[in-house]
Amino acid sequence: MSGEEAPTQQQEPEQEKQPEEPPPPPAAAAAAAADPAAAPAAAAAPQESAGSKPAAEEKRLSFRALVLTGHGGYDKVKLQVKTQAEPQLKAGEVLVRVKACGLNFAELLGRQGLYELLPAPPVVMGMEGSGVIEAVGEDVKDRKVGDRVIVMSRNGMWQEVVVAPANHTFPMPEQMSFEEGAAIPVNYMTAYMMLFEMANLRPGKSVLVHMAAGGVGVAATQLCKTVPDVTVFGTASASKHETIAEGGVTHPIDYRTKDYVEEIRKISPKGVDIVLDPLGGLDTQKGFSLLKPLGMLIVFGAANCVTGQKKNLLAMAKTWYNQLSLNTLKLMQANKAVCGFHLGYITDEQLLSSNMSKLLELYGQGQIKPRIDSCYHFEEVTDAMRRMHERQNIGKVILLPEPKKVEEEKPKSDPEPVENVEKSEAAVSEKKEEATEEVKAEKD
Amino acid sequence: MSGEEAPTQQQEPEQEKQPEEPPPPPAAAAAAAADPAAAPAAAAAPQESAGSKPAAEEKRLSFRALVLTGHGGYDKVKLQVKTQAEPQLKAGEVLVRVKACGLNFAELLGRQGLYELLPAPPVVMGMEGSGVIEAVGEDVKDRKVGDRVIVMSRNGMWQEVVVAPANHTFPMPEQMSFEEGAAIPVNYMTAYMMLFEMANLRPGKSVLVHMAAGGVGVAATQLCKTVPDVTVFGTASASKHETIAEGGVTHPIDYRTKDYVEEIRKISPKGVDIVLDPLGGLDTQKGFSLLKPLGMLIVFGAANCVTGQKKNLLAMAKTWYNQLSLNTLKLMQANKAVCGFHLGYITDEQLLSSNMSKLLELYGQGQIKPRIDSCYHFEEVTDAMRRMHERQNIGKVILLPEPKKVEEEKPKSDPEPVENVEKSEAAVSEKKEEATEEVKAEKD
Numbered sequence: 080m081s082g083e084e085a086p087t088q089q090q091e092p093e094q095e096k097q098p099e100e101p102p103p104p105p106a107a108a109a110a111a112a113a114d115p116a117a118a119p120a121a122a123a124a125p126q127e128s129a130g131s132k133p134a135a136e137e138k139r140l141s142f143r144a145l146v147l148t149g150h151g152g153y154d155k156v157k158l159q160v161k162t163q164a165e166p167q168l169k170a171g172e173v174l175v176r177v178k179a180c181g182l183n184f185a186e187l188l189g190r191q192g193l194y195e196l197l198p199a200p201p202v203v204m205g206m207e208g209s210g211v212i213e214a215v216g217e218d219v220k221d222r223k224v225g226d227r228v229i230v231m232s233r234n235g236m237w238q239e240v241v242v243a244p245a246n247h248t249f250p251m252p253e254q255m256s257f258e259e260g261a262a263i264p265v266n267y268m269t270a271y272m273m274l275f276e277m278a279n280l281r282p283g284k285s286v287l288v289h290m291a292a293g294g295v296g297v298a299a300t301q302l303c304k305t306v307p308d309v310t311v312f313g314t315a316s317a318s319k320h321e322t323i324a325e326g327g328v329t330h331p332i333d334y335r336t337k338d339y340v341e342e343i344r345k346i347s348p349k350g351v352d353i354v355l356d357p358l359g360g361l362d363t364q365k366g367f368s369l370l371k372p373l374g375m376l377i378v379f380g381a382a383n384c385v386t387g388q389k390k391n392l393l394a395m396a397k398t399w400y401n402q403l404s405l406n407t408l409k410l411m412q413a414n415k416a417v418c419g420f421h422l423g424y425i426t427d428e429q430l431l432s433s434n435m436s437k438l439l440e441l442y443g444q445g446q447i448k449p450r451i452d453s454c455y456h457f458e459e460v461t462d463a464m465r466r467m468h469e470r471q472n473i474g475k476v477i478l479l480p481e482p483k484k485v486e487e488e489k490p491k492s493d494p495e496p497v498e499n500v501e502k503s504e505a506a507v508s509e510k511k512e513e514a515t516e517e518v519k520a521e522k523d
Numbered sequence: 524m525s526g527e528e529a530p531t532q533q534q535e536p537e538q539e540k541q542p543e544e545p546p547p548p549p550a551a552a553a554a555a556a557a558d559p560a561a562a563p564a565a566a567a568a569p570q571e572s573a574g575s576k577p578a579a580e581e582k583r584l585s586f587r588a589l590v591l592t593g594h595g596g597y598d599k600v601k602l603q604v605k606t607q608a609e610p611q612l613k614a615g616e617v618l619v620r621v622k623a624c625g626l627n628f629a630e631l632l633g634r635q636g637l638y639e640l641l642p643a644p645p646v647v648m649g650m651e652g653s654g655v656i657e658a659v660g661e662d663v664k665d666r667k668v669g670d671r672v673i674v675m676s677r678n679g680m681w682q683e684v685v686v687a688p689a690n691h692t693f694p695m696p697e698q699m700s701f702e703e704g705a706a707i708p709v710n711y712m713t714a715y716m717m718l719f720e721m722a723n724l725r726p727g728k729s730v731l732v733h734m735a736a737g738g739v740g741v742a743a744t745q746l747c748k749t750v751p752d753v754t755v756f757g758t759a760s761a762s763k764h765e766t767i768a769e770g771g772v773t774h775p776i777d778y779r780t781k782d783y784v785e786e787i788r789k790i791s792p793k794g795v796d797i798v799l800d801p802l803g804g805l806d807t808q809k810g811f812s813l814l815k816p817l818g819m820l821i822v823f824g825a826a827n828c829v830t831g832q833k834k835n836l837l838a839m840a841k842t843w844y845n846q847l848s849l850n851t852l853k854l855m856q857a858n859k860a861v862c863g864f865h866l867g868y869i870t871d872e873q874l875l876s877s878n879m880s881k882l883l884e885l886y887g888q889g890q891i892k893p894r895i896d897s898c899y900h901f902e903e904v905t906d907a908m909r910r911m912h913e914r915q916n917i918g919k920v921i922l923l924p925e926p927k928k929v930e931e932e933k934p935k936s937d938p939e940p941v942e943n944v945e946k947s948e949a950a951v952s953e954k955k956e957e958a959t960e961e962v963k964a965e966k967d
Contacts, residue, residue: 276817277860279723349871363851372869373720375860378851404850407807407822410863416721416819417861419854425816427793 138165143480144238145460147200150192152388153461155200166242168216173245175228178257179454180208180236182463182476183265183294184357184382185423189234190464191390196423197234205236205478206423209251209260219245227251229260231268231431233423237457239480246428249435252443259442262449262475266294267438268431269422270302273355273377276434277418284352285310287343287369289362290382291328292319292473299355300327301447312351314339322473326450340365350374359383360398367403367415375416378403388468450474456483582609587924588682589904591644594636596832597905599644610686612660617689619672623705623898624652624680626907626920627738628801628826629867633678634908635834640867641678649680649922650867653695653704663689671695673704675875677867681901683924690872693879696887703886706893706919710738711882712875713866714746717799717821720878721862728796729754731787731813733806734826735772736763736917743799744771745891756795758783766917770894784809794818803827804842811847811859819860822847832912894918900927 141162149155168174186204188194197204212226222228228248235241251260274280286303290296291313303309304327313328320331332342343351352374354366359381366376383398405417425431441447452472455463456479467476585606593599612618630648632638641648656670666672672692679685695704718724730747734740735757747753748771757772764775774790776783787795796818798810803825810820827842849861869875885891896916899907900923911920 272817276723277819279720359851372871373716373874375721375862377860378855380855381852402850402852404848405861406846406848407803407861407863408825408846410861411822411865412863412868414864414868415862416821417849417851417854418819418859419851419856420858421855424856424858427816430817 139163140165140240142239143457143482144203145205145457145478147190147197147202147204149200150190150390153190153464155190156204156460156464158457158460161238168214168242170217171219171244171246172216172242173212173219173222173228173248174214175208175210175230175241175243175248176213177208177210177230177236177239177241177480179210179261180205180478180480181261181265181294182467182478183207184380184467185265187464187468191388193390193395194423203235203237205238206232206234207261207264208232208236208241209257210241212248213240215245221245222248222250227255227257227260229263229435231264231435237460237478237480246432249432249439252439255442258451258454258475258477259449261477262294262451263438263442264435265422266298266475267302267447267449268434269295269379269420270299270355271434271438272422272425273379273418273420274299274302274353276430277377277420278353278375280306280309280353282307282309285312285347285371286353286355287312287314287339287351287366288328288355289314289334289358290470291315291323291331293357293470294472294475295355295357295379296323297326297450297474298447302441303327305441305446310347310351312339312343312346316470319473340369343369353377355379357382360402363403367413367417370413370415372414373416375418376403377418377420379420452476454479456481458483583607584609584684586683587901587926588647589649589901589922591634591641591646591648593644594634594834597634597908599634600648600904600908602901602904605682612658612686614661615663615689616660616686617656617663617666617672617692618658619652619654619674619685619687619692620657621652621654621674621680621683621685621924622701623654624649624922624924625705625709625738626911626922627651627709628824628911629709631908631912635832637834637839638867647679647681649682650676650678651705651708652676652680652685653701654685656692657684659689665689666692666694671699671701671704673707673879675708675879681904681922681924690876693876693883696883699886702895702898702919702921703893705921706738706895707882707886708879709866710742710919711746711891711893712878713739713823713864714743714799715878715882716866716869717823717862717864718743718746718797720874721821721864722797722819724750724753724797726751726753729756729791729815730797730799731756731758731783731795731810732772732799733758733778733802734914735759735767735775737801737914738916738919739799739801739823740767741770741894741918742891746885747771749885749890754791754795756783756787756790760914763917784813787813797821799823801826804844804846807847811857811861814857814859816858817860819862820847821862821864823864896920898923900925902927 139162141160144159144161146157146159147155148157183206185194185206189197189204208230210228210230212222212224212228214224215222222245228250230236230241230243230248232243232247280303286309288296288299288311291300292315296313300311300313300323303311310329311327312330312332313323314332314334315323316335317333323331330346332339350369350371352371354369354376356363356366356376356378357380359378360383362383363378370376381398383394410417438447450473452474453466454477460478463476463478466472583606585604588603588605590601590603591599592601627650629638629650633641633648652674654672654674656666656668656672658668659666666689672694674680674685674687674692676687676691724747730753732740732743732755735744736759740757744755744757744767747755754773755771756774756776757767758776758778759767760779761777767775776786794813794815796815798813798820800807800810800820800822801824803822804827806827807822814820825842827838882891894917896918897910898921904922907920907922910916
């Protein structure tokens with residue numbers, strides 16, 4: 080796959096030129112839409128293709144996309160400009176011009192080949208975004224052109240335009256920025272479902288939030304504060320303590336210099352009621368030991384598997400080896416609950432939709448507000464990934480499809496300066512399942 | 524231990540005579556009370572010892588007790604009359620004349636030597652009862668003589684009089700019968716904590732209740748109905764379906780003639796939200812497979828271990844072999860929760876107390892009402908155990924300390940007639956930890 084790449088540095092992305100062909104037959108398009116949980120199709124002919132030359136034909140469209148071209152380090156994510164036929168919107172679909180996308184830990188895993196739900200490269204990653212509806216298909220009654228919406232997807236959100244089922248879009252409250260909208264789905268749905276669907280967070284309970292300055296950590300903290308008298312223990316490096324305390328963490332704990340189990344036991348000898356565990360391995364065992372009777376441990380990640388930029392077999396083996404293994408007798412004697420949570424495996428549309436509605440309601444009431452750590456333009460994706468990988472962020476890292484303007488010298492926030500940023504563009508055909516048919520049709 | 528037994532049939536229990544000695548020194552008595560979670564001490568000199576000759580001395584007391592004399596079949600539980608010095612109530616203790624006790628599955632296990640929390644025989648079993656306070660110790664302010672109370676204990680409730688910490692007693696609502704009071708603690712606390720402390724039962728959810736006609740089953744069904752729009756799948760043999768349906772089971776399923784997994788899938792293809800599993804083994808695996816995403820399996824027993832009257836190593840091995848074993852990765856991919864619950868391992872007084880208060884409130888509101896299957900006098904304990912063992916009961920089986928009157932020919936309800944009932948009495952010294960000191964003191 081890398082043979083197809085033509086990386087260039089500090090250049091405008093090249094436009095991908097495709098032979099001029101009619102759009103794919105409706106059958107193929109319909110097939111792509113059959114699975115409502117599938118990723119949005121790469122999409123749509125806007126009036127002007129931002130950041131690249133206007134398409135030669137009325138029926139062509141050009142758009143910027145971040146493509147994972149293979150598994151490995153930061154350089155595997157390339158900015159490309161795609162040109163393809165304008166897709167026909169199928170019944171129930173909408174075309175969205177994406178204004179902001181969320182970066183998640185899942186994409187760091189995906190890049191390393193550790194996220195089993197991501198199709199093989201080349202593939203456009205991205206599970207969440209926000210934007211403006213530019214067209215609606217038949218039978219779409221509750222969305223209209225111009226609506227500002229949040230979009231959820233399995234992948235494929237890191238591009239300028241997407242086609243999505245209308246019921247994967249959620250109208251944004253007026254006061255919500257695109258950055259905020261893109262920050263809600265993955266982090267807040269994860270935190271909300273864990274705390275209120277799986278666990279039974281009630282007044283007086285205590286919660287251990289690991290990586291409390293991360294996207295899920297900030298969301299979980301805010302959601303904990305929607306319930307009276309909840310104590311939040313939050314781990315983060317010391318430099319972030321002031322910020323997370325302001326955000327609602329009752330007891331910030333520096334996991335780098337202290338044993339968080341001991342620290343928690345000092346404050347609450349009986350332990351905690353709920354542990355949200357994105358780490359895996361030994362930390363899962365520690366979390367289980369920290370639970371009070373009737374307490375619940377929710378494992379929702381294995382961040383301990385990830386060390387360097389690339390897949391680390393030793394870290395994976397250690398995490399796996401130290402994984403908590405349980406039988407029901409042990410659980411009975413301990414009166415404890417162990418759960419697994421993975422948003423990616425939840426396919427119940429109604430469940431997702433009802434949880435999103437609750438979150439938008441909480442936002443409307445001012446009870447939650449995404450904390451945006453930093454925004455990076457697509458061409459700065461390496462910086463964005465590095466910031467999250469090195470856990471420099473406090474809150475959400477956002478990607479902006481719109482090209483960086485020349486006068487903008489650095490991202491909107493102030494991340495550590497990073498050298499050797501490789502900005503790569505290529506003219507690789509998009510081989511994502513949904514798009515394959517279209518590309519083939521064009522090439523026939 | 525069996526050498527000490529002197530079983531007689533169809534006779535009044537013999538009175539255990541002890542040398543006349545002063546009461547034990549306060550130090551020994553205080554030691555027995557040091558652990559608030561310990562069983563109530565055998566106890567107290569009432570004005571007249573029911574069902575036996577009045578004690579010779581003012582300071583002596585006689586009382587009937589069901590003593591587990593060894594591990595094995597029904598005959599290991601013997602009715603004995605004990606005579607001992609009147610105990611001195613310590614600060615915070617009350618003396619209760621027991622009017623009704625609950626029989627639980629735990630006691631069937633305990634008799635077989637399968638209940639690890641029960642001290643070695645000889646021991647008085649029984650974890651719940653109701654009665655009237657006859658004396659209060661110092662510092663007891665919120666209980667007074669004459670109060671009708673529910674009593675919870677680790678064991679030792681199957682006797683006419685008990686000494687218990689006042690905070691292990693709960694005043695009974697006026698309209699509650701002693702039988703109802705004795706039916707609440709174990710079954711309702713178990714069901715309540717599972718549904719509302721561990722799980723997060725909310726409107727619209729579905730619950731699988733195994734052994735829906737059993738004590739916990741009936742309690743769980745009633746508690747499910749306190750939440751709007753909850754669907755209850757309940758397994759029971761066909762003859763009980765009408766009754767459990769009246770009690771609130773939405774879909775009774777005959778587990779003896781049908782595969783309950785198939786039956787549930789026919790009605791609810793996606794499965795259920797909560798499974799309460801008292802069975803263990805293969806049924807735990809089936810329960811896990813039946814869970815919807817974000818669903819929760821709560822294992823709270825291993826009834827599949829129990830087949831005949833005595834310990835069955837093969838059944839235990841099978842249950843153990845088929846036990847669900849989990850790792851967190853599997854839980855994440857499934858988005859499911861697995862919990863263990865065991866009331867006996869919960870030692871948090873405040874937790875127990877607050878849950879009991881909620882249950883008494885629900886009773887007061889008419890939202891729950893224990894269903895009494897049958898009442899057996901102490902001398903009929905074999906019939907009682909057999910009824911539960913053979914799963915003939917619908918609701919709670921109650922034991923009455925008061926001797927059966929001659930004109931009473933059968934228990935108050937109408938259980939199957941049972942032949943070969945062995946009614947055993949003996950004059951074995953009570954060797955329960957708490958009582959040992961006292962007995963020794965008397966013998967010195």
